[in-house]
Amino acid sequence: MPPIAKADANPPTYTHEDWDAVDSPELTDEELAQLRPAHEVLPPEVYAALPSRGGRPKSERPKQLVSLRLDPDVVETFKATGPGWQTRMNAVLAEAARKLRTDRAW
Known part of the structure; x- marks a missing residue:
């Protein structure tokens, strides 16, 4: 062929x-x-x-979908920062996780 x-x-x-x-x-x-x-x-x-339909390439470490309950003021504070608030919340949690891994003192 x-x-x-x-x-x-x-x-x-x-x-x-x-x-x-x-x-x-x-x-x-x-x-x-x-x-x-x-x-x-x-x-x-x-x-x-056939050409790809586009979209992002697959991540080697895709984010996980989780469901959790947060205090309303926490959610409102992040939402008030505008579009991308979930990404900013993830960054804050990632930094806290790094600190937790290194300090082990919370």
């Missing part, structure tokens, strides 16, 4: 007029129900060659 070409880095742009000129009917509910994800219908090598 020949190698699969990479997608063009600068794909063409389409105007509303271009889309209006398309003469193809919309899919029916039955046709939509028959559609399958690409990974189910494409050969593995073709699917693997």
Whole structure:
């Protein structure tokens, strides 16, 4: 099988007029129900060659989702600092954890 070409880095742009000129009917509910994800219908090598959907790279140490109860004034104080308050709260907790590991005196 020949190698699969990479997608063009600068794909063409389409105007509303271009889309209006398309003469193809919309899919029916039955046709939509028959559609399958690409990974189910494409050969593995073709699917693997598709461009990534983007997003961040996977972290080697992903953060863990936890649920905890905090005093309202603590949450309000951090929220009052604006967007990114959770990241700032994490930084404060990380510093406290470092201190706890080194000092062992709380």
